[in-house]
C-alpha cells in the first residue's frame with residue numbers, strides 16, 4: 001500500500017538544503033549519492049469487508065541522507081499508513097518505495113520506527129534489555145557488543161543510569177527516549193518517527209524536540225518524522241511535505257531550515273505557519 005514519490009529536483013539542491021546554516025554536521029555522505037529513500041507514486045489501500053479505504057493517492061517524495069523530512073497532514077489523512085509502508089509493513093497498491101534504489105518489500109533493520117505509544121517497550125525487560133533486544137534479534141552483533149552499543153545509545157539520550165530500570169518506573173518522556181535509543185542503537189539508514197511526542201505534555205514535548213535536534217547534530221542520522229502539528233513540523237524538519245486530507249496527496253513541499261525552537265515567535269515563523277495552515281485547510285496549492 002502506502003508510499004512516497006520523488007520531487008523532481010534535488011541532488012544538488014538537496015545537498016545544500018540538508019545543511020541549515022547553523023547546523024553543519026557530518027550529516028551528508030557522498031555528494032554524488034542519489035536519494036536515500038524514494039517514494040514513487042505510492043497509493044495505499046485497506047480492504048475492510050466490502051469497502052476499500054484509500055489512505056494515500058500517488059504520493060511521491062525523496063528523502064536524502066541527513067534530511068529531517070516531516071510529513072504533515074490532518075488527522076486520518078494517511079500519514080501513519082505511509083510510514084508503515086516505508087517501514088515495510090504495508091505493500092503499496094500502486095507505486096514503489098526504494099531504499100538506495102532497491103524496492104522495499106518488507107521490514108528491515110535499515111528502517112526503524114519510533115511510535116507515539118508509551119507501551120512500545122516490553123514491560124518485562126529492563127531498559128538496557130529493551131535497547132539490546134533488536135540488536136540481538138537482528139543478529140547484528142555479539143551480546144557484548146550489543147550491550148556496549150545499547151549503553152552508548154542510552155548515554156546519548158541521558159538515560160545511562162536507568163539501564164536497569166523497568167519501563168513502568170519511567171515517565172512518558174523517558175520511555176520515548178528509550179524508544180529513540182533503541183532505534184538509534186540499530187543505526188538504521190532512516191529513522192522513522194510517527195508522532196513520537198504527541199502524547200507528552202507541552203513542556204516535555206518541546207524538550208524532546210530540542211533533544212532530537214541535538215542528537216541529529218551529534219550523530220547525523222536521516223529522519224522521517226510524522227506530525228499533525230504545524231509548529232512541530234517547522235521546528236523539527238529541514239523540509240516539510242504538506243499532505244492533503246485523505247487520501248493523502250502531496251500538496252506542497254516547504255523549506256524549514258531557518259526555524260528552530262528559539263525562533264518560534266518570529267514573524268517569519270508565523271508567516272510560514274500561516275502559509276502551511278492555508279495549505280492544510282484551504283487547499284491552496286503552491287510550488288515550494
Ligand SMILES: Nc1ncnc2c1ncn2[C@@H]1O[C@H](COP(=O)(O)OP(=O)(O)OP(=O)(O)O)[C@@H](O)[C@H]1O
Nearest residue numbers: 046048053055074075076077078079080081082228
Ligand atoms: N488497518 C487498517 N484497516 C483499515 N483502515 C485503516 C487501517 N489503518 C488505517 N486505516 C484507515 O486509513 C486512513 C488513514 O489512516 P492513518 O492512520 O494512516 O492516518 P493518520 O494520518 O496517521 O491519522 P492520525 O493523525 O490520526 O494518526 C484512515 O481512514 C484509517 O481509518
Ligand SMILES: [Mg+2]
Nearest residue numbers: 079080081194
Ligand atoms: Mg497516525
